[in-house]
Amino acid sequence: MIQLYIPLNFLGVIYREIKQGLTDVDRMFALMDRPQEVADAPGAPPLAGLERPVVRFEDVHFAYEPERPILRGLSFEIPAGQTVAVVGPSGAGKSTLARLLFRFYDVQQGRITIAGQDIRSVTQESLRRALGIVPQDTVLFNDTIAYNIAYGRPGASQAEVEAAARAAHIHDFIASTPKGYATLVGERGLKLSGGEKQRVAIARTLLKNPPILIFDEATSALDSANERAIQAELRSAAQGKTTLLIAHRLSTVVDAHEILVLEAGRIVERGTHAALLAQGGIYARMWALQQSGEAAVAA
Ligand code: ATP
Numbered sequence: 092m093i094q095l096y097i098p099l100n101f102l103g104v105i106y107r108e109i110k111q112g113l114t115d116v117d118r119m120f121a122l123m124d125r126p127q128e129v130a131d132a133p134g135a136p137p138l139a140g141l142e143r144p145v146v147r148f149e150d151v152h153f154a155y156e157p158e159r160p161i162l163r164g165l166s167f168e169i170p171a172g173q174t175v176a177v178v179g180p181s182g183a184g185k186s187t188l189a190r191l192l193f194r195f196y197d198v199q200q201g202r203i204t205i206a207g208q209d210i211r212s213v214t215q216e217s218l219r220r221a222l223g224i225v226p227q228d229t230v231l232f233n234d235t236i237a238y239n240i241a242y243g244r245p246g247a248s249q250a251e252v253e254a255a256a257r258a259a260h261i262h263d264f265i266a267s268t269p270k271g272y273a274t275l276v277g278e279r280g281l282k283l284s285g286g287e288k289q290r291v292a293i294a295r296t297l298l299k300n301p302p303i304l305i306f307d308e309a310t311s312a313l314d315s316a317n318e319r320a321i322q323a324e325l326r327s328a329a330q331g332k333t334t335l336l337i338a339h340r341l342s343t344v345v346d347a348h349e350i351l352v353l354e355a356g357r358i359v360e361r362g363t364h365a366a367l368l369a370q371g372g373i374y375a376r377m378w379a380l381q382q383s384g385e386a387a388v389a390a
Pocket of ligand 1: 179186
């Protein structure tokens with residue numbers, strides 16, 4: 092009985108959230124991934140000062156399970172309108188940074204601030220409104236492609252949806268389908284490729300137009316033409332926004348304001364691409380490896 096009750100109750104929560112228009116995809120992930128409620132502080136005000144916000148991680152420590160620390164004292168700043176990239180081996184804790192920024196979990200030591208406000212002191216609703224994420228794997232709803240894009244900003248007009256789709260370079264593809272924006276996608280509709288799904292996610296985020304962006308680059312590589320196109324689209328979406336870029340391919344991070352090399356929950360190297368190459372450390376070795384890998388593929 093208990094076993095049956097929990098999943099049904101859980102689905103009920105998600106359903107209610109969607110019904111009430113409270114949720115977005117990010118929030119839905121939060122509900123699925125979150126072991127306990129992160130509550131708003133009593134009387135918490137909304138996040139303010141979002142014109143050009145600075146994001147700061149200050150001595151952040153975090154563990155999902157007490158005996159296994161994931162982040163061990165991380166400090167960095169994303170200046171307003173700039174991009175900070177995080178690279179490092181699988182399991183280093185890169186995607187955890189995004190989960191903490193969304194406050195799916197609270198840090199155990201240190202703090203995260205946006206425009207000077209501890210994210211634990213403001214409403215979660217205002218926090219999540221300020222953040223946009225292009226996740227590793229985009230989940231599409233079993234609905235029309237227009238609905239899936241407009242999800243970034245419920246109530247957006249068809250013209251606004253189309254403008255976002257054009258900017259994400261998915262409009263021509265949509266227009267080539269018999270039903271255009273009314274085409275059903277998702278499990279029961281038209282299956283989209285990894286690159287097309289990412290473009291839908293970019294369009295959704297462009298429409299939401301949040302001041303802070305998180306790109307969690309897909310682990311599985313797209314074909315290189317698609318990859319380059321997506322990178323160009325991400326770069327133009329990030330223009331003027333405070334951006335955290337979680338990268339798996341170093342070619343994405345070359346232009347970042349600062350690159351952090353994360354290993355076992357610590358920043359082991361940091362700097363611009365040129366400075367890190369000159370340093371001749373871990374990053375320089377990763378770069379050489381990736382270059383020779385690409386050369387081998389191209390040959
Ligand atoms: P990748 O490059 O493979 O995406 P990552 O650097 O983004 O990896 P994270 O997803 O941040 O890594 O995960 C860091 C560590 O935390 C991993 O060891 C992972 O197994 C663990 N982890 C992630 N989510 C949870 C969770 N919900 N509960 C317990 N451990 C978790």
